Amino acid sequence: MRFAYLGPQGTFTEAALRSLPEADGAEHIPYATVPAALDALRRGEVDSAVVALENSVEGSVPTTLDELATGEPLQIVGEVQLPVSFALLVRPGTRYADIKTVASHPHAQPQCRRWLDAHVPDAEWRAATSNAEAAQLVADGHYDAALAGSFAAARYGLSVLAEDIHDVADAVTRFVVLSRPSVPPARTGMDKTTVVAFLGEDHPGALLEILNEFAIRGINLTLIQSRPTGAGLGSYLFWMDFEGHVADARVGEALMGLRRICADVRFIGSYPRADRVRPEIRRGTHDADFTEAAAWLTAIRAGHS
Amino acid sequence: MRFAYLGPQGTFTEAALRSLPEADGAEHIPYATVPAALDALRRGEVDSAVVALENSVEGSVPTTLDELATGEPLQIVGEVQLPVSFALLVRPGTRYADIKTVASHPHAQPQCRRWLDAHVPDAEWRAATSNAEAAQLVADGHYDAALAGSFAAARYGLSVLAEDIHDVADAVTRFVVLSRPSVPPARTGMDKTTVVAFLGEDHPGALLEILNEFAIRGINLTLIQSRPTGAGLGSYLFWMDFEGHVADARVGEALMGLRRICADVRFIGSYPRADRVRPEIRRGTHDADFTEAAAWLTAIRAGHS
Amino acid sequence: MRFAYLGPQGTFTEAALRSLPEADGAEHIPYATVPAALDALRRGEVDSAVVALENSVEGSVPTTLDELATGEPLQIVGEVQLPVSFALLVRPGTRYADIKTVASHPHAQPQCRRWLDAHVPDAEWRAATSNAEAAQLVADGHYDAALAGSFAAARYGLSVLAEDIHDVADAVTRFVVLSRPSVPPARTGMDKTTVVAFLGEDHPGALLEILNEFAIRGINLTLIQSRPTGAGLGSYLFWMDFEGHVADARVGEALMGLRRICADVRFIGSYPRADRVRPEIRRGTHDADFTEAAAWLTAIRAGHS
């Protein structure tokens, strides 16, 4: 087994990958960008890829959403949640007073803004392509400090000046495990499903209709995120995560409803929830209720009412 | 072929029955009440029954609704619409000034109230079990005039003193043709379907959910009528007529939705519309759209997305 | 104070009127028909009128609904509920075996059908204009027995052969107390409001929109009844009873919504509930929530956000 991840070594994504039991003993291959990691999976160079999807402070990760929504199809087969916690990495000997520049991936900066204002108020922030690259740039002497995972310190020969940095308590990042399209993982009863719905621009009320398809079947959404399709302001796709598995009758019927309403729908995956929460299934929406209703319809169509 | 109808001879129901091509040459058997006609059909004494269902002035006919909703099952296989138009029948020689009492079925009186006030303002109204019985009672000398179809005059030896009596222009009565449960008539593309939905009393928002099942599939209702179930004020069933045929995919899925929401649903029939109006089918709700969506769902469940 | 009621003396309506504390010591005047009683109120001959509105077995009373929906406006100011229970009244000395005919108002017959089948299976039913008239017709020798309230026996010199007749346990009839239009009775927190909504025929989805206006404000309907407007099959008005008082903010805003959606809306009254049930008010829909939201809107419009 070969796993792609957003590198370089020392990123939070690598930490997420390391938390997977199935990645134990497998080969872990870093890629410079999310698209590069996904393309490696598409080409068959790796068997799976792990990338960030959502952050409780910064929101969804646009590149991942857009790649999965509009790139050559891949499928989510699992998810991992990690607490967000940065360390301030410096060259050994650097003190707070020495720090004039702090580098990080643009996502890290807003998650630590208040901490930076309080502890290094005069330092300027600098963008890096990843937190690990920021650490490398500090090691190379371009900047004075980097925001990164504390696990990156050893790799780049840096010291941890402060740990557990995050403006918001309990912030987490959600990563997804991807494969090429295949039969979804078996349902566990604690599953989540992801789809992308493309709204035709001639159908402004479609979002309400889509939410109705879920609501009438008692399906709760856990994430809804609009993204431009690139065809002009006002043309959107909606990324939606919701409770249940594509094999569930209520989910299947809702998906067929979306398919009929929307200009297009892409199935992104059904997979076990990281939080292992078992959803409450509303009365009338269990598989057995759908089976009974279908049998009844067959009977009345055949004249046995 | 033997047809039951609400008699005695000379009722509007008999006129409706006579308008049916398939009743031409068949045996027509009058029954004293709607339940008696329906029981004859249930027992197999007749092959079909014709009864009134709805009147554009007086509303639905409660006995017919209740018999079909809660009696031993029967099925609507056709409908007939007749204009409402009463005649004032009297014994030969009777003049307006002689009329002290006017008899009719209780449904006829409110449809002619203003006419009666204008033409026989001093006459008192009397209830009869049917308009035809009212004519008989006039013939027997109990009352002075009867409101009935003009076709009843000859049968009871009465004269038509006035014709085309109706307070409201263009009023019509809707009759239904019933059979024992069987495969519904083939769809024509200009069909109507009737169901009865029983709401559990623990589910107050169910009516809104039911209407939503129709609305999200673009199905228009042509009649909605609440009736008490007899289990106390506040416990209702809803009689609903709507566009489409049980063989239509959009209708089938809506019916399965009702089946899952409601305490019970009874299918009463799918049959050609009397007015031969072809409904507009909303985009995404043709049979082909459902077929495509089902094929798509099968594909994604199998890993072919 | 003078009260009109549907007579003659001995009807259930008179019994409902007698149960009203405010009718104690007042003059009670019987009228031959519901329209006659209501016209007396409209003309000012009486101060109030009591008529039947709804029966848990037979459903709504069409004449009352139509008079209040489309006649010169009157207002409901109170309601009374009485258990449905008939007596079989006969001339003294009549035995079951002697009964060949049973007369009653057409509404009484279906409520006692099974009892009649069991106890006087060979008797034929005959329509009377009221149950009290049926009793009079028995006293006069036209029929053998009458279904009426047991309180009618003494008035017409009849005997009670059987009591407590009703096919359905716990059946009740609902009567309403009417006045000419005026300021509604003060709210008690246990109120009901009645309106009639006229749907324009060019607006088929209006019923769903109407129910939505109630649903988004957490207002439960207790009765919804469609009636033809007389302008052809398919043209309806909806009689709706629901929880709350016109003085409640949530009710006021829902009514304004109906007013904007519908071809017309008629306010029929707000009045204390007979069952004294206090509704649960959904969060965000108390008067204080509406007041706060209005103050907020005023502030943002004025630039104080």
Next chain:
Amino acid sequence: MRFAYLGPQGTFTEAALRSLPEADGAEHIPYATVPAALDALRRGEVDSAVVALENSVEGSVPTTLDELATGEPLQIVGEVQLPVSFALLVRPGTRYADIKTVASHPHAQPQCRRWLDAHVPDAEWRAATSNAEAAQLVADGHYDAALAGSFAAARYGLSVLAEDIHDVADAVTRFVVLSRPSVPPARTGMDKTTVVAFLGEDHPGALLEILNEFAIRGINLTLIQSRPTGAGLGSYLFWMDFEGHVADARVGEALMGLRRICADVRFIGSYPRADRVRPEIRRGTHDADFTEAAAWLTAIRAGHS
């Protein structure tokens, strides 16, 4: 008048600011970050600020959304739309074959990805804090090329190697003009309103309810964007732009509905639409309809029905 904008000089934001008639002759002051520009406005150092809000390729600008949604309140008073079009800036004499690194703001890279793959397939992308900073870094010799507006070339002594670079035709960026809270600009009939709705986590169906408040009043949304509140995955705010002005009755009532449903609502502004599209107002939702309905409610509450 003093205007803040996201600098340094040469950004697209400066170009947007220069397009404003009211900015003509005013002082234009660049700030290093969006928060810095907004804080200058909050402190009163400037009278207005212009920042990017939305890009038809990359979606909403998270920092701007979050600052306006959760920072000290500011108000949108206008919007500007500019076509997205990048230039490739190099030091004079640089040829395509010389380009090993291309720097830009992270938002620019995905909008030019395909162009870069086609024209400089071997170049690596580097993150800069702004496109203008990228140009500066090229001028300083750190990188070989920068993606920026062609107007930035002269300012940094660079040459334009290619122009009109954008993967997607007709892509535009939307900028907003901000002021401190004040009375909104007068309505023009071609207005847009922006609000932020905070959903309580105990109310999962709230989004559907919110969309319903708009839908029942015929108000079309032009943007809906979820953002995490920072209180954990699953806790969201929704940024919504929609047709109409806070002074419109239909908008006012919808906003009061949101206020009652949501944990909190922040009004961000009503302002003339950049595209000057006049929305279609659904029947029953004009100001006059609300006025008539309110007058009717007042009348029935006073007993004048």
